[in-house]
Structure formats: structure tokens, C-alpha cells
Amino acid sequence: MLEIRAINKRYGTRQVLTDVSFGVASGRLTGFVGANGAGKTTTMRIILGVLSADSGTVSQDGVPLTSDDRRRFGYMPEERGLYPKMKVGEHLVYLARLHGLSPASARRNTIELLDRLALGERAGDLVQSLSLGNQQRAQIAAALVHDPEFLVLDEPFSGLDPIAVEVVMSVLSGYAAQGAPVLFSSHQLDIVERLCDDVVIIADGEIRANGPREQLREQHSRPRFELCTDADTEWIRAVPGISVLDLSGGVAVFEAETDAASQTVLRQALDRAPVTSFSQQRPSLATIFTEVVQ
Amino acid sequence: MSIPPRDRAATDRAPVRPRHPAPSFARSVWLVATREIMARLRSKAFLVSTGILLLISIGSVVAGSIASQNQTLPKVAVVGTAAQIVEQTQSFRMVEADDVAEAEALVRAETVSAAVVPGTATDAPLGVRVIALDSPPVGVLAALSITPTVSLLEPSTQQSGGLVYLVSLGFGLVFFMSAITFGSTIAQSVVEEKQTRVVEILMTTIPVRALLGGKVVGNSIMAFGQIVAIGLLVAIGMATTGQIGLLGTVGPSIVWFAVFFAFGFIMLAALFAATASMVSRQEDVGSATSPVLFLVMIPYFLVIFFNDNPTVLAIMSYIPFSAPVGMPMRIFLGGIAWWEPLLSLMVLLASTAVVILLGSRIYSNSLLRMGARVTFRQALRG
Secondary structure (H helix, E strand, C coil): CEEEEEEEEEECCEEEEEEEEEEECCCCEEEEEECCCCCHHHHHHHHHCCCCCCEEEEEECCEECCHHHHCCEEEECCCCCCCCCCEHHHHHHHHHHHCCCCHHHHHHHHHHHHHHCCCHHHCCCEHHHCCHHHHHHHHHHHHHCCCCCEEEEECCCCCCCHHHHHHHHHHHHHHHHCCCCEEEECCCHHHHHHHCCEEEEEECCEEEEEEEHHHHHHHCCCCEEEEEECCCCHHHHHCCCEEEEEEECCEEEEEECCHHHHHHHHHHHHHHCCEEEEEECCCCHHHHHHHHHC | CCCCCCCCCCCCCCCCCCCCCCCCHHHHHHHHHHHHHHHHHHCHHHHHHHHHHHHHHHHHHHHHHHHHHCCCCCEEEEECCHHHHHHHHCCCEEEEECCHHHHHHHHHCCCCCEEEEECCCCCCCCCEEEECCCCCCHHHHHHHCCCCCCCCCCCCCCCCHHHHHHHHHHHHHHHHHHHHHHHHHHHHHHHHHHHCCHHHHHHHHCCHHHHHHHHHHHHHHHHHHHHHHHHHHHHHHHHHCCCHHHHHHHHHHHHHHHHHHHHHHHHHHHHHHHHHCCCCCHHHHHHHHHHHHHHHHHHHHHHHHCCCCHHHHHHHCCCCCCHHHHHHHHHHHCCCCCHHHHHHHHHHHHHHHHHHHHHHHHHHHHCCCCCCCCCHHHHHHC
């Protein structure tokens, strides 16, 4: 468990992070969502120790992180870049060795990872000769080549083609499945929605929402229900405590003032005709995001 | 609360990840240094410029030896028995003339600088008479005269002016060229890392000081290697072209030069890296590092213009930036106490340490500031 607690950061007179606190649980994928300039990159740089916070702590299982701990992180910065004139394979071996791997395991990891990312044939090519998409894959390899115990990835999906997105998603899930905490930021809310167990939403340097994805959706659900039945649903308008939003044949969308009112609707519907579905409408992550950042 | 199914079974489950102990600081520095060296050795520009530098230095030794061998002896005309006397001096090329009249004609025609003819006992105690055109030929007279033995109480160690100039030019030029070449190489590689953003990954991997240290060490090894190669080539060249005597005079100062250069270069390298880290684009490297360039150029010009001015040289030999040129020059000229190079080396070491501390502070505070040029105040404050 990686814990970020009460981080404050100021650039000159501008407060960029205010009391930022959240956790990244082991074995879970945590999505970090926010508009441009909301403070995602600054937070990630502070987690990695590249920047120092004005106050607050980053700790692992209650113990503040040291620079040695941080070496076991896999980091993909928002600003992408590798040495353009190094060969892809050599570059990855170099980074792995800087992390303390032996030459043999550095080479082994490099070959494995490049194969997994479908870059195996490019190991001998110069970084600058790769296409943008392949450079992006190499960048992801650079974050993973040293068997990191934590992953912090800033926008890992930007600039990837759909196939690469799938590859990277499976690699990240694989890491989480092995018990590593994985934190990544993304603009692509659909990916976060599909992939993440936990979601952290940041706006103007403040954490606006934070928790398991489903819990967030529940919290931001309005008491809005959808009922599908075989018979006409005109009768719902007469139920007390119910305001109907939409009626069309056997499908009704309504808001209930109380839980009891919605249950009454369900009971009566069952008395009248078979009910094919009755559900509370859950907002999408995009809806929640727009709601909490405002 | 249900978590929608995600295909975790499909992702490969690697065995428990091994823990790799972080490399030591020295190991990190060495890894960075090795990469720098490999990058240099693979660069065609570096190989070509090193080749040219080596060719120039070997060429100058060879040219020097050819010039000294072809030094022409003055020609004199000799008549009859005078030939034997002139031959003993081995200082002239002789042109045999049949008689005095022919010898005089040769002098008038200026094909010879003087004529030596047999003299009569009364006008020539040495048995020869010297004929010249308009003034007594000093060189010829000196060679034919007998001089008393001279004992010097305080022999001057002063070297001849031409050699002093050549040696000062040599030290100045080699220091200047190497410092500029490798200094700007460091500067470019710092900005390359910043511009390509690879620096952020490096910073999360190893301490920033290890990164700076590796760059300085790697490039210093290359610069020092180049200096040693030049030194060896010059020494071998002098030995094989029969200039051993000159090697004996210049040798000790070349060794001191190498020592001073090693530390002086480390200091300059740290300065180049620190100033370069303040900008984000290759286009700005030149203006950012120009203060350091001045520090390199000033000793170069001073030693060329003031190689005969002991006061200026003495001051130069203690100022850290010019000591690598100034102190070896004074050692070459002679007349300094044994402790002077050591004291100057101490000063250089101390200032190198200070510069590295300041430089690494500027460097680590500037690396993540992209865009506009970082000011010295920002860089020092953090």
C-alpha cells in the first residue's frame, strides 16, 4: 500500500497541490484522472521523489519512502524521451543496470519485455529510427525493465494505437495481478473505467473524489431507476413520491424520493406483469468527473 | 459491489519478482561514465577530430626535426693550406678556390660569407687571413679564434626565446583545444538529456550527483586519454627523430601539465555541465556556456602573450583556471621552488571541490525546469 498524505506544493506564489491525500493499494490498478494542469504530473513527480513537496509524506505501509525504495518504482514520465542515438536493446539494458540488475538479468529482462511488447525485432535499431508508436512502446519497456515493485505511469496510453492500448492494458493488469500497486494517469476516461479498480479525481490541485470505482459510481448515483416490463407503465405516474422522467411503452425512467417509493413501484409492477429488468442507473466515470470537478 | 470481469487469467503471471539491490554510488557513476565513453567512441565527429589532433602533434615534431637537420652551415671560400684549419672547426661548408684573387671574387659575388686564405707569418699569427666584404664576419672569426674557458657562478636556466614560445603555444593550444572540445561535448550531452526528456527517468533511477559525476568522469577520461596520447606521441616522436635533449628539457613540465590538466579539466567539466543544465535547447548551449569558454580562453591568450613575463606567469600559475597552463610553463622555464607546483595543485584541488559542489547544486535544481533559461539565483536556491 502506497500512501500519499497531505501533500502541499507551491511554485512561487501559485499553490499547485493542496492537501493531496490518497492511497494506491497493492494488487489494484488506480486511475488518476484530472484536467490538464490539475496537478497530476506534479503529484507523480513528488511520489517518485524527483520533486520535493513543501509538506506531506509519501509512505509505503506506514514507512516514508527512501530513495532506495524509489529505485524499485517503474516510472513513465509524461515527457517522453530516450537517448535517440542508442539502440533500443542497449538502452533498456543500460537502464536496467542503473537500477542494479546484473548484465545477464538486464539482458534477459530486455529480451522478454521487447517480445511481450512486440518490439523484439527492433532491439538493434536506434531509438530515433522507430515510429512514434514504437517509441512509446519502448518507453513503456523502459519503465518495466527492472522488475519494478510499483508502477507509476503518467499518461501511458496517449499516442498508442488501439492494438498497443490492448497490449499495455494487459501488461499493467498483469503487474497488478502479481500484487504490485499500479498508479496511472489518463485523459481517456473510457480506459480508466474499463481498467481501474480505484479512481482518484484531482482538480485545481485538490483531490475531489477518491475510492473504488463502483463505490464512486454508487455515491454519485441519483435515485434514478429504470423499469422494463411487458405491460404499459402509465400507472407509475400515480405512485406517490415518484416523478417520471420518461415513459415509452414498457420502459419507464423515474426518480424516487425514498427507497420505499421505488420498491413500491417494483412491487406493483410485478403484480401487473412480468418485469424483465429493474435497475438503478449508474453514472459513467465521465459523468462523475464532470460533476466533481465543477 | 461487483467488479466487472477483467481478463486477468489471460495476462501472464511471472514468478515473484526478484529484488535487485541498488547499485552503489560509485557503480552508478561508472555506468554513466561508460555510456558517455561509448557514445563518444561511436561518434564519427569525435574520432575524426581526435585523429586530426594526433596528426597535428606528430606532424609538428617531425617538422621540427626536419627544420633542425637542414640548418645550413655558412659557406666560406678556402685557399690551399687554409682548408685544413677551416675543416677542423666543422662549422662551415667549404668552397675551394685556386688563389686569393678567385676567393676575393667569390666574396664579392656573395656566394660565400667570407674567404679564408693562408697568411704570411707577419700578418697572421694563426697562419690564416680572413677576407670579408664590408664588416668583420663575427661567426667565422669566433669559430677560428681560441677562447678562454669560462666558469659561470650562477648559470642561467633561461631557455631560448623560440623554444619558450613553441612550448607555451603547445601547452596553451592543447589545453584550449581539449577543454573546448570536451567541455562543449559535456554541455551538449547534458542538454540532449534535458531536451529528449530522458533525464527524468535517469533522475528517478540514480542520484542526480551520480549522473553529473558519471558525465564528468567519462568525459575527463576521454580528454585525459587524448592528452596522454598526444604526450606519448610527442615523446616517441622526439626520441626517434633524435631530439632526446629537447625531451629532457620539456619532459618534466609535460608530466606536470598532465597532472594539472586532469584536475583542471574536472573543474571545467563540472562548470560546463552546470551552465548547460540551465537551458533546454541545443541552440542555447553556446550562450549559456560562454562564461566558461572565457575562463578557458583567457589563460590561452595570456600564456602566449606573456610567456616571457615572470610576474604574469607567477599569478597565472596559482589561479585555478590558468594553473594547468601557467604552472607547467614556469616549471619549463625553471627557477621555481619545489613546493610551488604542489601548493598550486592544492589550490586547484580545493577550488575543484567547491566548483563541483556548486555545480551539482545548479545541475540538480535546473534539470527539470524546461522552457525558459534558468537564472543563477533559481538554480542556486532550488
